[in-house]
Amino acid sequence: MKNFGGKVLFLDRSDINTDEIIPAKYLTEISKGALKPYLLEDLELDGFHIELIKGKNVIVTRTNFGCGSSREHAPWALETNNINLVIAESFARIFMQNMFNCGMMAVELPAVIIDRVFKQFSGKDTFLETDLQKNMFIIKADGLTEEISFNISDFDQSLVDAGGWVEYADSRY
Amino acid sequence: MGKTVAEKIFDSHLVDNPSEDIHVIRLDAVFCHEITTPGAINDLIAKGKDRVFDSTKIKAVIDHVTPAKDSKTAMQGKILRQWALRHNIYDFFDIGSNGVCHAIFPEKGFVRPGYTVIMGDSHTCTHGAFGAFAAGVGTTDLEVGILKGVCAFHYPETIKLNITGNMPEGVYSKDVILSIIGRLGVNGATNRVIEFAGPVVDKMSMEARMTCCNMAIEAGATCGICCPDMTTVEYLWEFIKGEYATKKEAFEEFNKFSPDPDAVYEDVIEHDISRLEPLVTFGYKPDQVKPVKEMEGIKVDQVYIGSCTNGRIEDLRVAAQVLKGEKISDCVRGILSPATPKVFSRAMEEGILKIFMDAGFCVTNPTCGACLGMSNGVLAEGEVCASTTNRNFNGRMGKGGMVHLMSPATAAATAIAGHITNSSFYRGN
Numbered sequence: 327m328k329n330f331g332g333k334v335l336f337l338d339r340s341d342i343n344t345d346e347i348i349p350a351k352y353l354t355e356i357s358k359g360a361l362k363p364y365l366l367e368d369l370e371l372d373g374f375h376i377e378l379i380k381g382k383n384v385i386v387t388r389t390n391f392g393c394g395s396s397r398e399h400a401p402w403a404l405e406t407n408n409i410n411l412v413i414a415e416s417f418a419r420i421f422m423q424n425m426f427n428c429g430m431m432a433v434e435l436p437a438v439i440i441d442r443v444f445k446q447f448s449g450k451d452t453f454l455e456t457d458l459q460k461n462m463f464i465i466k467a468d469g470l471t472e473e474i475s476f477n478i479s480d481f482d483q484s485l486v487d488a489g490g491w492v493e494y495a496d497s498r499y
Numbered sequence: 500m501g502k503t504v505a506e507k508i509f510d511s512h513l514v515d516n517p518s519e520d521i522h523v524i525r526l527d528a529v530f531c532h533e534i535t536t537p538g539a540i541n542d543l544i545a546k547g548k549d550r551v552f553d554s555t556k557i558k559a560v561i562d563h564v565t566p567a568k569d570s571k572t573a574m575q576g577k578i579l580r581q582w583a584l585r586h587n588i589y590d591f592f593d594i595g596s597n598g599v600c601h602a603i604f605p606e607k608g609f610v611r612p613g614y615t616v617i618m619g620d621s622h623t624c625t626h627g628a629f630g631a632f633a634a635g636v637g638t639t640d641l642e643v644g645i646l647k648g649v650c651a652f653h654y655p656e657t658i659k660l661n662i663t664g665n666m667p668e669g670v671y672s673k674d675v676i677l678s679i680i681g682r683l684g685v686n687g688a689t690n691r692v693i694e695f696a697g698p699v700v701d702k703m704s705m706e707a708r709m710t711c712c713n714m715a716i717e718a719g720a721t722c723g724i725c726c727p728d729m730t731t732v733e734y735l736w737e738f739i740k741g742e743y744a745t746k747k748e749a750f751e752e753f754n755k756f757s758p759d760p761d762a763v764y765e766d767v768i769e770h771d772i773s774r775l776e777p778l779v780t781f782g783y784k785p786d787q788v789k790p791v792k793e794m795e796g797i798k799v800d801q802v803y804i805g806s807c808t809n810g811r812i813e814d815l816r817v818a819a820q821v822l823k824g825e826k827i828s829d830c831v832r833g834i835l836s837p838a839t840p841k842v843f844s845r846a847m848e849e850g851i852l853k854i855f856m857d858a859g860f861c862v863t864n865p866t867c868g869a870c871l872g873m874s875n876g877v878l879a880e881g882e883v884c885a886s887t888t889n890r891n892f893n894g895r896m897g898k899g900g901m902v903h904l905m906s907p908a909t910a911a912a913t914a915i916a917g918h919i920t921n922s923s924f925y926r927g928n
Binding site: 368490 | 534620635637647
């Protein structure tokens with residue numbers, strides 16, 4: 327199972343699409359590792375530059391993250407940068423499925439909670455731990471700690487446990 | 500309780516319910532192209548599972564960058580080509596016979612009402628125009644589809660869009676779908692199927708329906724679906740005439756997948772297009788749409804006519820009507836990419852290519868190329884493209900470029916003027 331904790335990258339925008347996550351011109355790469363330098367290269371967000379990605383392991387963002395293209399290169403570009411968890415108010419369907427299919431996690435939280443996390447932690451050196459037994463995120467920064475429970479479906483949980491959809495499907499169908 | 504089209508298809512294809520709301524369904528077709536499939540092929544090889552569930556149900560095409568532009572794209576083509584050969588995938592389309600996937604596969608009769616289709620491409624929703632459930636998926640779903648012929652989805656909730664009114668002259672299916680995306684927003688249909696219905700859809704050709712379903716994903720939808728009718732039967736007849744004695748018999752078979760009168764929808768939206776004007780996008784999201792008259796005068800550097808959205812023969816005919824006898828602006832680079840070889844040769848027979856070329860367009864081979872900034876018309880920083888494609892995302896057609904989505908008619912008028920306009924053909928309100 328992958329690591330689902332670490333430093334948090336806050337992306338305060340909705341509708342971040344997969345072309346922004348990994349531009350199409352890099353889809354000619356066949357190895358996942360080759361995508362590493364290009365993650366979020368075309369992200370349109372004031373104050374963002376790709377240096378901010380360094381050392382981050384979790385993304386917290388707003389609505390409809392991962393809209394657009396079906397490219398699994400988007401989760402791969404995250405994975406190769408050691409980001410296996412994205413927390414958002416909502417996701418585009420294909421992106422969310424791709425994340426769990428790769429054994430990664432895309433977790434939806436209500437708007438009020440996302441809003442509170444942004445208010446309390448954005449701009450700070452924030453660390454997030456995931457307790458998969460209790461389905462709980464523990465977020466810490468500047469002596470402040472917040473525990474947030476989350477839900478993922480039984481099916482998504484079984485994909486995370488199996489290490490992805492290929493492994494799951496191959497053992498069952 | 501009655502069922503929607505998608506519910507009927509899901510219920511007839513159910514393999515497993517690993518949890519209550521997840522349906523693993525049997526696939527009737529798995530479509531593949533050279534950008535998202537090589538990852539699946541390589542992973543299957545690495546896992547010692549280089550097999551296909553049914554070589555007759557897998558269709559493959561090299562379309563995104565063709566002919567190859569560099570060593571990397573050449574390798575992607577090579578991986579797909581060798582895999583298709585190795586597994587006896589008869590329906591594989593390479594140089595000379597290849598075209599944009601969502602244009603060429605319907606043209607070959609590969610999609611039928613009631614089918615389930617996946618492809619590693621978000622615009623797979625196009626094929627819902629045939630009354631099929633067709634969804635874009637990632638490489639892992641594609642890989643399992645290739646290996647096992649199944650895919651997992653949430654049981655689909657459906658939004659019914661009842662499109663009414665008379666289509667004003669100079670307004671096309673592209674304007675209709677842009678108006679719908681503008682109304683629903685880019686995530687207005689996320690995790691849902693859109694059923695396009697009503698008198699406007701009933702009158703649409705299959706090509707116009709494909710344009711609508713193609714952009715369902717831009718509202719977040721899993722699939723756009725049109726109910727099968729005699730228009731569907733007529734389009735498919737050359738492929739199915741051996742299977743049915745009469746067209747009526749084919750219709751009766753397909754009609755099993757039409758929605759029940761008491762089908763339950765998550766939402767039913769009435770969408771009157773009587774006063775619709777030609778639309779164009781602004782900004783970087785496809786739901787940012789305005790009437791052309793509000794964008795009139797914005798200068799463009801390039802006009803692109805093509806893609807899985809609007810690269811079919813009807814689109815080319817409409818654009819050619821506007822371009823006939825005209826010259827495009829000296830400030831504009833005009834690019835036409837007919838979506839398939841069949842479209843290309845029909846356009847040649849009908850004199851359409853000559854009209855485009857006389858107007859000053861460059862005609863390229865069928866390919867996805869410029870639509871996603873991979874080849875054949877990439878924008879430079881600060882350039883503007885009027886495009887009949889489907890996405891205006893930041894950097895979509897080239898880093899720092901701006902894309903305005905519009906119908907082929909508006910794109911042609913814009914090419915002549917050198918700025919966004921429809922004044923040469925639209926005589927509306």
